[in-house]
Amino acid sequence: MDDTAAALPERKRGSGVKKAYDLLRTEILDLTLPPGSPIDEVQLAERLSLSRTPIREALARLATEGLIDTLPNRSTMVSNIDFLNLHAFFDAITLMYRVTTRLAAKNWQPGDLEIIRAHQRDFATAVANHDALAMIGTNRDFHATIAEAARNPYYLSLFVRLLDDGRRLLRLYYQSFNDRPPPSVVEEHEDIIAAVTARDVETADRLAKAHADQIVRQIQKLLAWDQRQEISL
Amino acid sequence: MDDTAAALPERKRGSGVKKAYDLLRTEILDLTLPPGSPIDEVQLAERLSLSRTPIREALARLATEGLIDTLPNRSTMVSNIDFLNLHAFFDAITLMYRVTTRLAAKNWQPGDLEIIRAHQRDFATAVANHDALAMIGTNRDFHATIAEAARNPYYLSLFVRLLDDGRRLLRLYYQSFNDRPPPSVVEEHEDIIAAVTARDVETADRLAKAHADQIVRQIQKLLAWDQRQEISL
DNA sequence: CGCGAGATTTCTGTCGACAAGAAGTATACA
DNA sequence: TGTATACTTCTTGTCGACAGAAATCTCGCG
Numbered sequence: 001m002d003d004t005a006a007a008l009p010e011r012k013r014g015s016g017v018k019k020a021y022d023l024l025r026t027e028i029l030d031l032t033l034p035p036g037s038p039i040d041e042v043q044l045a046e047r048l049s050l051s052r053t054p055i056r057e058a059l060a061r062l063a064t065e066g067l068i069d070t071l072p073n074r075s076t077m078v079s080n081i082d083f084l085n086l087h088a089f090f091d092a093i094t095l096m097y098r099v100t101t102r103l104a105a106k107n108w109q110p111g112d113l114e115i116i117r118a119h120q121r122d123f124a125t126a127v128a129n130h131d132a133l134a135m136i137g138t139n140r141d142f143h144a145t146i147a148e149a150a151r152n153p154y155y156l157s158l159f160v161r162l163l164d165d166g167r168r169l170l171r172l173y174y175q176s177f178n179d180r181p182p183p184s185v186v187e188e189h190e191d192i193i194a195a196v197t198a199r200d201v202e203t204a205d206r207l208a209k210a211h212a213d214q215i216v217r218q219i220q221k222l223l224a225w226d227q228r229q230e231i232s233l
Numbered sequence: 234m235d236d237t238a239a240a241l242p243e244r245k246r247g248s249g250v251k252k253a254y255d256l257l258r259t260e261i262l263d264l265t266l267p268p269g270s271p272i273d274e275v276q277l278a279e280r281l282s283l284s285r286t287p288i289r290e291a292l293a294r295l296a297t298e299g300l301i302d303t304l305p306n307r308s309t310m311v312s313n314i315d316f317l318n319l320h321a322f323f324d325a326i327t328l329m330y331r332v333t334t335r336l337a338a339k340n341w342q343p344g345d346l347e348i349i350r351a352h353q354r355d356f357a358t359a360v361a362n363h364d365a366l367a368m369i370g371t372n373r374d375f376h377a378t379i380a381e382a383a384r385n386p387y388y389l390s391l392f393v394r395l396l397d398d399g400r401r402l403l404r405l406y407y408q409s410f411n412d413r414p415p416p417s418v419v420e421e422h423e424d425i426i427a428a429v430t431a432r433d434v435e436t437a438d439r440l441a442k443a444h445a446d447q448i449v450r451q452i453q454k455l456l457a458w459d460q461r462q463e464i465s466l
Numbered sequence: 467c468g469c470g471a472g473a474t475t476t477c478t479g480t481c482g483a484c485a486a487g488a489a490g491t492a493t494a495c496a
Numbered sequence: 497t498g499t500a501t502a503c504t505t506c507t508t509g510t511c512g513a514c515a516g517a518a519a520t521c522t523c524g525c526g
Contacts, residue, residue, distance in 0.1 A: 060290050
């Protein structure tokens with residue numbers, strides 16, 4: 001496609017792996033690369049006009065994050081969404097919603113709330129524009145920022161992983177609403193912000209749990225519907 | 234040291250990265266490589282009679298797990314134990330103790346308990362032998378196996394990371410007891426096994442919390458003591 | 467004697483190439 | 497025609513080497 005621009009390799013030094021990593025990550029999470037897609041190192045290398053080495057390093061990172069599965073001496077492919085262990089996912093993400101929101105209410109520091117509110121504005125804008133991709137991204141950023149305000153890197157890393165794993169699910173979820181999620185989600189975010197601002201830990205916990213439960217229930221409903229369709233084939 | 238045996242490179246194909254990864258991991262966790270130690274790729278490469286490529290891949294994995302810090306275009310070193318964020322560590326590992334033990338009591342399947350009991354036997358043996366390294370390892374395996382019986386890969390991965398991060402702390406912890414941890418730890422393990430076996434979720438939760446609290450308190454006491462010494466200098 | 471600019475050294479990031487496994491293919495034999 | 501075996505091909509794991517960036521050293525100047 002853009003082979004003509006591959007002449008001058010004027011590229012910053014440490015950007016190769018990041019480039020490949022970011023590209024693959026977003027393509028996987030946005031379902032541009034569906035689960036099960038094989039990943040060819042050589043093809044990727046020439047597509048990014050890179051060597052195989054940085055691609056390899058990026059793949060290693062993605063593998064440790066569970067986004068790709070790699071068979072020894074054989075092909076590597078985008079990891080499947082594990083529909084059998086979804087209950088584990090729901091359980092974990094609900095707990096992380098609660099814990100991070102609790103701790104954020106307890107530990108936020110000056111400056112955190114501004115960033116959180118900015119992400120909430122972006123999310124509301126994305127909702128207004130019916131932009132599914134932007135919704136998913138801004139929603140993730142909103143909750144990730146709350147988790148950062150919680151000041152616990154362990155919870156943050158697991159939560160981010162869950163949110164990213166969930167991006168693929170959420171993509172399906174929002175599609176089920178024709179890119180129009182229930183307006184209550186925006187309001188729930190506002191309520192969470194209010195509780196966190198007031199340092200009301202218990203209310204923040206309760207709202208986070210309700211928020212998570214609502215999303216989980218919607219996804220479960222969607223999956224039940226999908227499953228019925230699948231059976232009817 | 235063993236340069237004489239570097240003649241024949243008869244090595245299995247996919248074993249290079251694993252070899253380097255396992256070696257570095259254990260040396261970091263056992264404090265053979267103290268926090269802050271610089272890691273030289275070339276030196277490691279010739280020490281394992283490998284190329285730099287597999288070492289690099291192993292380092293990338295360790296970096297994503299937070300065991301090493303890598304400055305761009307500069308040296309990579311063993312990550313420091315973050316004594317400032319210890320409360321975050323205690324909070325997270327306590328929660329993971331509770332959650333995994335709860336879920337194990339709920340979700341264990343035939344065969345799980347045998348493995349758990351085997352690890353507990355190994356742990357008791359290590360305690361009897363005053364073998365600190367073995368204690369730390371078997372204790373980790375014991376709780377990790379419980380987490381596996383909980384059947385939630387998300388909790389498992391975070392818990393394993395916490396246990397491994399904590400291995401370096403626990404190393405200090407057990408040294409403070411002259412490699413002789415309080416006998417109650419063995420009994421607490423037994424109680425946890427009993428509660429899990431009986432599928433008594435609430436009791437398992439309570440025991441796990443008590444177990445975690447006890448360890449956290451001991452480490453905090455140790456750290457307070459260390460800190461006082463540091464001040465007196 | 468202190469300090470800053472240039473040179474050197476050292477280490478990392480990237481590259482192209484080679485070899486080992488595994489999948490797919492063709493062929494020979496029953 | 498079906499099956500087992502040898503071959504081909506394709507992909508991955510590893511290697512040695514080169515080039516860029518940062519730290520260190522050196523030298524000249526104030």
